[in-house]
Amino acid sequence: xxxxxxxxxxxxxxxVYQKLTxxxxxxxxQDSLKLxxxxxxxxxxxxxxEDVVDEAIAIAVRNQTKA
Amino acid sequence: xxxxxxxxxxxKAICFAKRTLDIWERLGVAKKMIDKGxxxxxxxxxxxxxxxxxxxxxxxxxxxxxxxxxxxxxxxxVEEILVEELSKYDNVQLRWGHKATAVEQSSNGASVQIETxxxxxxxxxxxxxxxxxxxxxxxxxxxxxxQGQIFEDNFLIADVKFKQERPSERWFWFDPPFNxxxxxxxxxxxxxxxxxxxxxxxxxxxxxxxxxxxxEPFVRGMIGDDVEFEEEWYSVYTFQCRRMRRFVHGRIVFAxxxxxxxSPFGARGCNGGVADADNLAWKLNLILNGDAQKGLIExxxxxxxxxADENILNSTRSTEFMTPKSEGSVAFRNAVLDLAEExxxxxxFVNSGRLSTPxxxxxxxxxxxxxxxWDGGVPPGNAAIDAPLGEGWLLDQLGDQFAILExxxxxxxxxxxxxxxxxxxxxxxxxSRSIALERYQIPRGGAYLIRPDQYVAARWxxxxxxxxxxxxxxxxxxx
Numbered sequence: 280x281x282x283x284x285x286x287x288x289x290x291x292x293x294x295v296y297q298k299l300t301x302x303x304x305x306x307x308x309q310d311s312l313k314l315x316x317x318x319x320x321x322x323x324x325x326x327x328x329e330d331v332v333d334e335a336i337a338i339a340v341r342n343q344t345k346a
Numbered sequence: 347x348x349x350x351x352x353x354x355x356x357x358k359a360i361c362f363a364k365r366t367l368d369i370w371e372r373l374g375v376a377k378k379m380i381d382k383g384x385x386x387x388x389x390x391x392x393x394x395x396x397x398x399x400x401x402x403x404x405x406x407x408x409x410x411x412x413x414x415x416x417x418x419x420x421x422x423x424v425e426e427i428l429v430e431e432l433s434k435y436d437n438v439q440l441r442w443g444h445k446a447t448a449v450e451q452s453s454n455g456a457s458v459q460i461e462t463x464x465x466x467x468x469x470x471x472x473x474x475x476x477x478x479x480x481x482x483x484x485x486x487x488x489x490x491x492x493q494g495q496i497f498e499d500n501f502l503i504a505d506v507k508f509k510q511e512r513p514s515e516r517w518f519w520f521d522p523p524f525n526x527x528x529x530x531x532x533x534x535x536x537x538x539x540x541x542x543x544x545x546x547x548x549x550x551x552x553x554x555x556x557x558x559x560x561x562e563p564f565v566r567g568m569i570g571d572d573v574e575f576e577e578e579w580y581s582v583y584t585f586q587c588r589r590m591r592r593f594v595h596g597r598i599v600f601a602x603x604x605x606x607x608x609s610p611f612g613a614r615g616c617n618g619g620v621a622d623a624d625n626l627a628w629k630l631n632l633i634l635n636g637d638a639q640k641g642l643i644e645x646x647x648x649x650x651x652x653x654a655d656e657n658i659l660n661s662t663r664s665t666e667f668m669t670p671k672s673e674g675s676v677a678f679r680n681a682v683l684d685l686a687e688e689x690x691x692x693x694x695f696v697n698s699g700r701l702s703t704p705x706x707x708x709x710x711x712x713x714x715x716x717x718x719x720w721d722g723g724v725p726p727g728n729a730a731i732d733a734p735l736g737e738g739w740l741l742d743q744l745g746d747q748f749a750i751l752e753x754x755x756x757x758x759x760x761x762x763x764x765x766x767x768x769x770x771x772x773x774x775x776x777x778s779r780s781i782a783l784e785r786y787q788i789p790r791g792g793a794y795l796i797r798p799d800q801y802v803a804a805r806w807x808x809x810x811x812x813x814x815x816x817x818x819x820x821x822x823x824x825x
Binding site for chain 1: 673674676677678680681682684685689691692695
């Protein structure tokens with residue numbers, strides 16, 4: 280069973296982070312939500328493994344309680 | 347018995363699925379229904395003001411079957427045809443205007459108190475089937491549960507009559523200009539009647555919504571300003587997705603809307619009711635004829651609940667897509683719709699209703715699990731699939747009794763006949779046999795055992811009579 284990689288992947292993490300956040304700069308909260316939903320759908324489809332998606336959902340949901 | 351004295355008119359079910367047509371075929375009424383109905387296979391989904399669909403689907407991906415994936419037909423026509431057919435049976439009585447007022451049961455039967463305009467009487471029966479709708483009197487008299495989820499949304503049905511050439515397709519809109527922020531649905535019915543359905547939202551004045559002057563702008567928005575139309579039926583509905591915890595209560599059996607209720611998106615209400623009836627009828631028949639123990643009825647409880655749960659799950663998911671419950675959920679829905687036109691993967695998420703198809707019961711106790719390794723075919727617990735056979739069709743030849751579908755299995759037809767099993771040998775059919783053999787993947791020597799409701803009970807790559815006997819006993823509930 281494939282599992283979600285949670286170790287660091289990117290050589291240039293700041294570049295990736297900047298790209299993920301910059302696209303929201305001019306957006307309303309509603310449009311931000313929609314843009315992120317598109318990203319999630321595209322990436323989830325690329326991953327194409329329900330177990331991996333489940334794991335990511337579980338981690339994200341669990342992690343929310345830390346806030 | 348029907349507490350009404352007539353067949354109710356008005357906006358009820360209109361979409362009847364292939365599986366329902368296959369069931370009606372066995373009852374001898376499919377042709378009448380199809381001749382009267384509007385046949386369709388294709389659904390289109392529109393988004394915003396674009397005139398081209400973002401997505402379309404074919405509900406009959408496997409061709410060369412006798413019946414289409416759907417017909418649209420007003421439920422009152424369906425009921426008329428069924429009632430007419432029932433009148434040919436001298437062991438069936440229909441009592442109109444008879445209302446149940448009390449019910450009680452013992453270990454071997456139930457009695458129902460009936461009220462009629464002419465007075466009241468009691469009737470005793472070995473079995474009582476409560477098909478008395480989502481407000482089931484019998485269910486209420488017995489104080490039984492009916493739990494589920496209520497959806498905070500209203501929908502306007504406008505059945506209107508007009509003459510216009512449009513394809514026989516299901517058209518669904520998200521956020522069209524004539525109903526911004528909401529959805530809409532169009533279906534063609536016989537007699538130039540069209541079913542227009544508009545999502546209204548939660549906070550609406552339902553009495554105002556059905557006034558002709560308030561319906562007209564919706565209708566005009568969908569079909570155009572220049573088309574003359576007349577009202578056949580306007581109503582506003584809300585819906586719930588729920589079911590009883592059990593459908594079998596001693597000698598009283600619940601079927602159809604009395605046992606389960608779904609949203610209309612997916613045509614899973616009436617088709618689900620027909621599925622219940624089909625599942626229940628052959629089992630009751632075997633029990634009443636002494637060919638099965640009354641415990642067989644437990645498999646109805648199990649299989650009809652599997653069916654109801656699948657219908658509720660699909661209908662709930664469609665509803666969530668149409669009426670998202672949070673801002674995040676709205677964002678996902680709109681993201682899917684935005685992506686769908688250009689990116690095929692996103693089309694698979696577009697949910698305008700997952701339309702009714704036969705429900706499988708892979709874990710039913712009536713199935714004999716595969717011992718051989720099969721690649722494809724139809725696994726136990728699934729509805730048999732149709733194929734051309736000779737001059738006719740496979741499902742017609744399977745009929746409504748236990749059947750063996752074989753490829754020179756060597757099973758003895760006389761021996762099988764003694765168990766009231768009919769045999770269809772695919773190896774003796776003409777050029778059409780390759781389609782059937784491909785759909786069932788039966789190797790030389792292999793066979794399927796198929797139930798009276800045309801579900802697969804068991805299959806073997808190398809069939810032995812003793813295995814057939816065991817599987818038959820199991821399919822009759824004796825193991």
